[in-house]
Amino acid sequence: MTTYTERAKGSPAADFFSEHAQVLSIAFFFLACVLFFSATTDTFMTLGNILNVIRQAAPILIVAVAMTFVIITGGIDLSVGSQVALVNAVAAIILAMGYPWPLVVLVMLAFGALVGFLHGWFTAYQGIPAFIVTLAGLSILRGFALYLTQGYSIPIKDAPGFFALGRGALFGVPVPALIAVAAAVIGYVVIKSTKYGRQVVAVGSNMEAARRVGMPAKWIIASVYLISGLACALAGLLIAARLGSGSSNAAVGFELQVIAAVVLGGTSLMGGRGTILGTVLGTLTIAVIGNGLILMHISPFFTQIVTGAIILIAIWLNTRIFTANFRFGAGRNR
Amino acid sequence: MVVDRQNIEAVTGVGGASPSRAGVAPRVSLKGIRKTFGSHQALRGVDLDIFPGECLGLVGDNAAGKSTLTKIISGTYIPDDGTITVEGQAVRFSGPADARNLNIEMVFQDLSLCDHIDVVGNLFLGREISKGPFLDTGTMLAEARKMLDALEIRIPRLTARVEKLSGGQRQAIAIARAASFNPKVLIMDEPTSALAVAEVEAVLALINRVKAKGVSVILITHRLQDLFRVCDRIAVMYEGTKVAERDIGKTDLEDLVRLIVGEGAKQ
Numbered sequence: 001m002t003t004y005t006e007r008a009k010g011s012p013a014a015d016f017f018s019e020h021a022q023v024l025s026i027a028f029f030f031l032a033c034v035l036f037f038s039a040t041t042d043t044f045m046t047l048g049n050i051l052n053v054i055r056q057a058a059p060i061l062i063v064a065v066a067m068t069f070v071i072i073t074g075g076i077d078l079s080v081g082s083q084v085a086l087v088n089a090v091a092a093i094i095l096a097m098g099y100p101w102p103l104v105v106l107v108m109l110a111f112g113a114l115v116g117f118l119h120g121w122f123t124a125y126q127g128i129p130a131f132i133v134t135l136a137g138l139s140i141l142r143g144f145a146l147y148l149t150q151g152y153s154i155p156i157k158d159a160p161g162f163f164a165l166g167r168g169a170l171f172g173v174p175v176p177a178l179i180a181v182a183a184a185v186i187g188y189v190v191i192k193s194t195k196y197g198r199q200v201v202a203v204g205s206n207m208e209a210a211r212r213v214g215m216p217a218k219w220i221i222a223s224v225y226l227i228s229g230l231a232c233a234l235a236g237l238l239i240a241a242r243l244g245s246g247s248s249n250a251a252v253g254f255e256l257q258v259i260a261a262v263v264l265g266g267t268s269l270m271g272g273r274g275t276i277l278g279t280v281l282g283t284l285t286i287a288v289i290g291n292g293l294i295l296m297h298i299s300p301f302f303t304q305i306v307t308g309a310i311i312l313i314a315i316w317l318n319t320r321i322f323t324a325n326f327r328f329g330a331g332r333n334r
Numbered sequence: 335m336v337v338d339r340q341n342i343e344a345v346t347g348v349g350g351a352s353p354s355r356a357g358v359a360p361r362v363s364l365k366g367i368r369k370t371f372g373s374h375q376a377l378r379g380v381d382l383d384i385f386p387g388e389c390l391g392l393v394g395d396n397a398a399g400k401s402t403l404t405k406i407i408s409g410t411y412i413p414d415d416g417t418i419t420v421e422g423q424a425v426r427f428s429g430p431a432d433a434r435n436l437n438i439e440m441v442f443q444d445l446s447l448c449d450h451i452d453v454v455g456n457l458f459l460g461r462e463i464s465k466g467p468f469l470d471t472g473t474m475l476a477e478a479r480k481m482l483d484a485l486e487i488r489i490p491r492l493t494a495r496v497e498k499l500s501g502g503q504r505q506a507i508a509i510a511r512a513a514s515f516n517p518k519v520l521i522m523d524e525p526t527s528a529l530a531v532a533e534v535e536a537v538l539a540l541i542n543r544v545k546a547k548g549v550s551v552i553l554i555t556h557r558l559q560d561l562f563r564v565c566d567r568i569a570v571m572y573e574g575t576k577v578a579e580r581d582i583g584k585t586d587l588e589d590l591v592r593l594i595v596g597e598g599a600k601q
Contacts, residue, residue: 015491193468198451202459205448212410212446213460214431272450 022266023278029314030285037292044295051174055242057287058176059084059235060254061280064261065187066231068279069224071262072191073204074271075123075130077116077228079137081254085247086145087112087236092154092246101162109233115141116229120222130225138255145248153247156240166241176238183231188276200224204271260311261286285310359422361386361550362407362438362519367416369402376402378574379416384519389541389551391561391582393594394571400554401443403571404521407552408440409433421518434460439517443524443554445508449497453489454478456496457511481514482506486536501528513540520544521552526560538564558587572596 017024037044063080070077091108095101115137122133156162168175191197202210203220211217240246263269264285265278289310293303360383369377377399384390392400405411407418409427418425420436427433447456454471455462457478463470478492487506489499496504505528512520522541526534534557541551541564553565561568562582570578570593578593 015494019495189468193471195462195464195467195469198455198462198469201451202448202455205450206446209446209448209459212408212430212440212442214429214434215460272448 022273023275023281025317026265026278026281026285026314029310029317030281030288033285033288033292037288037295041292041295044292049291049295051169051172051177053284053287053291054177054180055174056291057283058174058180059238059251060257060261060287061180061283062183062235062238063228063231063254063258064265064279064283065183065276066224066228067258067262068187068265068267068274068276069191069200070130070228071259071267071269072200072271072274073221073224074207074269075221075224076134076259076269077119077225078131078134078255078259079119079141080228080232080258081251081256082138082141082145083112083115083229083232084236084239084251084254085249086115086141087233088240088250089145089149089154089246089248091237091240092156093148095156095159095162095246096154101159105162105165105237108237109230112229112231112233112236113226114229116232117222117226119229120225123225124218124221134225142248149246149248151248153245153249155245162241163244164241166238166243176242179234179238183234184276184280187279191274191276196220201272204274206272257286260307264311264314285314358385360384360419361421363419364403364407365417365419367403367406367413367418369406369411369413375574377406377413380571380574380576382569382576384550384552386518386550387545387548388566389545389553389564391565391568392552392554392571393556393558393561393568393590395594395596398571398594399574400571401523402574404440404523404552404554407433407519408438408521410440437516437518438521439512439515439519440521441505441508441512441523441525443527445504447496447504447508450495452495453492453499453507456507457481457514459511461515481510485510485513485540487533502530502533505529506533509537509540513544517544517549519550519552521554523554524556525553526555526557534560558590561590562587570594 034044043049063084067077067080087108090111091104094104094107119130119133119137122128123130165175165179170178191200199210199215199220202213202215203217207217207221210220236250239250243250261282262274262279263282265275265280265282267274267278286307289307290303293306294300298306362382362384364380364382367377367380367382368375380399380403382390382403392404394400402411406413409430409432412427418427420438425432425436448459451459454474458474463474463477475492482489482492485506487503487510489503489507496507499507505525509522509525512522522537526537529537538560541553545551545564551564553561555561565582568580568582568585568590569576570580570590572594573596577596580589580593
């Protein structure tokens with residue numbers, strides 16, 4: 001008689017590994033960097049240095065969390081650096097006019113959201129590729145910042161409450177880092193366990209399917225750019241508060257750092273797949289590499305080369321080795 | 335091309351005795367539906383009635399307009415001309431959400447699943463159960479298990495992403511999604527193309543079961559033998575028009591094949 005048996009369930013460990021391969025690989029990479037710099041420099045593993053690293057990484061992390069949303073929908077926002085610079089400059093100009101800083105913070109956040117929404121409107125409702133829309137934004141917004149400031153740096157005076165945003169500390173942790181952690185936690189929860197997060201993933205995974213089940217696909221696309229604009233405004237304010245001035249030359253190359261951090265964290269540029277945890281690790285990896293190389297007294301110009309090479313190697317490892325088909329002990333027989 | 339010389343007789347839906355159902359109001363009634371994509375006339379004036387508790391088989395050659403017609407009923411495409419009446423009310427869908435609100439569900443040929451979302455998430459796509467702003471994952475998981483068990487679909491791990499599943503399992507999920515939320519009209523575009531023997535049987539049994547509950551089913555399939563097991567009526571499409579309608583008892587495989595390839599028209 002023929003006997004029918006059920007196939008055994010896959011081991012939970014293997015399922016866990018294959019589903020989180022990207023995050024695990026960047027976590028491994030991050031730890032390797034930390035161990036390497038701890039071993040090669042005396043100062044890396046000191047509290048002061050670590051606080052400094054996270055204070056500097058805060059603006060990147062905030063924008064990277066928002067960028068994760070954008071990239072999960074299959075889009076991209078190249079204009080983040082220019083948005084940060086514009087908010088940075090305009091905030092300084094308005095503060096110099098003597099308006100109270102809490103008002104300026106709120107107005108700038110609203111302004112950032114509006115600029116982001118304009119990008120989203122062109123992308124989602126007018127069907128122009130996000131790459132083009134935000135590339136134009138990159139040029140236009142930086143141009144506005146330069147025009148308004150005439151290229152000068154604008155000092156911010158007598159706003160101690162505002163400076164506390166960038167320089168202060170709560171329980172020994174820098175305020176920008178606390179804000180960044182809060183942003184990351186919110187981003188994590190929203191993507192993982194809210195209806196909106198599910199809609200963002202669905203639109204990135206299969207936009208037509210999302211539309212067919214009645215999701216407001218266009219609005220969701222537009223909204224992620226709005227979030228990006230909001231995050232850029234926050235980052236711009238934190239940078240202005242830390243430096244005590246606003247400049248149109250702030251955050252040059254910022255968009256590349258942010259996108260590198262997100263991609264390093266395993267978020268797919270094709271959309272649908274991405275995690276906030278990966279983005280946090282990606283951001284910290286880039287920050288640690290930049291900081292560690294300086295502490296090793298390697299030329300700051302060399303940092304860029306190393307950062308770029310490490311991104312390439314990490315992504316290469318991600319795509320070639322830590323793929324969904326990877327298995328312990330069976331990785332070699334292809 | 336045939337498209338250029340429109341056959342008036344075909345447009346008005348003649349060609350074979352149109353089966354009458356006196357006394358029963360159609361659940362969905364299409365009149366003079368036209369749809370053009372660029373210069374391609376996908377539908378050239380189609381009339382079709384679907385009654386409660388019946389299964390209508392929609393057959394035709396490739397590119398005959400079957401999928402386009404069903405996508406119009408499900409609100410995915412907006413017709414250029416013609417009227418849609420649902421339960422006596424004239425409706426104008428502005429998108430798929432409108433049709434879904436009227437309990438018109440569709441299994442799409444491309445399945446319309448989100449590969450990066452797990453099985454549970456796909457079953458509840460667009461209908462997520464939430465507690466406040468948060469997804470109620472526990473309830474959805476339990477409900478999803480019940481939904482799949484009811485359809486005898488076996489998927490071991492419901493938290494697996496859909497991209498990891500086989501073609502048949504994916505198709506089963508798409509069917510479960512459409513069939514599980516009390517549809518009044520269930521449209522299935524090639525639902526069994528990737529299914530194994532037992533699963534095809536399960537789908538055919540499902541169609542008979544939902545029919546008994548009064549659901550109107552529209553089935554598109556190239557497996558003509560399946561039509562004779564579940565359908566009450568068959569509509570044949572040819573080059574964007576409905577060329578014939580047959581009661582299942584008054585036709586056979588040969589007759590259908592002849593209507594599909596359009597031998598009648600060529601003579």
